[in-house]
Amino acid sequence: MKNYIILVSSIFLTLMPLIAQSQNTSLHSLGFGYFGEKVTHPGIQLSYQSYPNWINFKKNKFEWGGNMSVYIHNRSHVGLRITPNIGYRILHFKKNYILLKTDVGFFRRYYQGKVYTIDDNGIVSYKKSFATPHFTYGIYTSFRRKLFYQTNFIGNIYLDMGFFKETKVIDHKGITHPYINFGFIKNLNYVK
């Protein structure tokens, strides 16, 4: 029950900026990129970002959004993360800026292989797929470069580097994973 609450809350909070959009000074974007657990265990990330009050970009330093990432750690597990996030811009120089971001939400670990059980009578059975739910949170640095077409700000290329934790993997201990994520964020509305 607790895991379903975390999952639903994560999805809701991830989509909330989209649901709540009404200000025409807000900028909304969709992103797509490579997500690498420990860099080389590959995956993809879809993200949504909202920049409230974009018009006052220099003053307003917050952005918020949500990510959904899937990766494969070969012969181990497939990880799925759904997390809303919030970022704070710490540096802005010409077309470049850096955000500190944190996210929190739902993680599911799908075991890559059948999971066998043997009962007390020696009868073997298996589950074709098996997954365990975890709570997750992360912290990362996001390096962004703005892209323009003529005078329109059309999006960013980005590089995120950081760590995420999944809780209760072994006993009550969680595991921290470094990761890298890079790709392109496309603005859904244009602002000059």
Add this chain to the structure above:
Amino acid sequence: MLSKNTFWIGLFFVCILASCNKMNVSNNLKDHFFIESKKSIMPVFVNGNYSSKTFLLYLHGGPGGTSLDAYQNNENPFYKLQNDLVVVYWEQRCAGNTQGSCDNLTLNQYVEDLEKLIILLQSKYGSDIKLFLLGHSWGGTLGIKYLSNTLYQSKIKGWIEVGGGHHVPRIATLEKEMLISEGNKEILAGRNINEWNEIITKANTLNITKIDDLFEMNRLSVQAENIMKQNGTINSKIINSWFHDYFFSPQDISITKTNLALSAEKMKNELASINLSDSLQKIEIPVLMVWGKYDFRVPPKFAQEELIKYGSAKKDLVILDKSAHFVQFNEPQLFYENVKLFIEKNL
């Protein structure tokens, strides 16, 4: 031109027919699955040549170690053995890549897990497979406990004990003796005098009836082995690069380290009093013991004492001169040859 409907119906039947093929286990086996036992989800990797239906089940050390050291490295003797037979790499409870609960950490629980794995292997690959067990260090303890059950032993063709630590109080006494005797030899030879003096002094202060001192003695042994490696007396271990293991292998180093720390803490009390020497007489299948001459952690003198206690008529002890506790990785070629020969003789 085929109509669209005809195409999809045809494809449907092709899929049905293709799915009806009986699954054959190919000679080149590469399998990966998990076994769940009392909330612990343990990975198993099965690699090798299936044609002889001979399986070597590797019981790693620790407890809390991993079977994936130098995994699939060209020099790894287990990798070489895969040319001739199937090697089963099993991550034990609260060890290596295993996830889930670290409760129920007792020797009896590990034995129960091992029996379940053997039932599974026979179910998956045939009840006629020929099983050999190889236990390193803690894996030696686990294997002996398993084999002391005659019903379980009947499933196994042969037992290979590598640096096995199945009588910890006796081992601790011999560790201290070896640290002092070898240390004095090294000092006389003018090698690493300060380090050895420090080790000998510390060893003399330890009271091995106290659990913490017993494990401190083990740490001194590790230190001694490192000194011998530095001066070339023993070979370096073959290992995969940190880069390879961290970024490209199925191993998750974060999980492995967490498991090792948890196991060490939870098994401490039981480990300190383990004594399975009396169980050796129950083991009547062929036995090979492989030890390192400079295994300070489980001295070769212990192997010599224990060899005669085995109930088996066919038993042998091989001591490799340039090896310490991880003999399989210090002299991998010699290790491979000895293990291969033992298995071939006892099929």
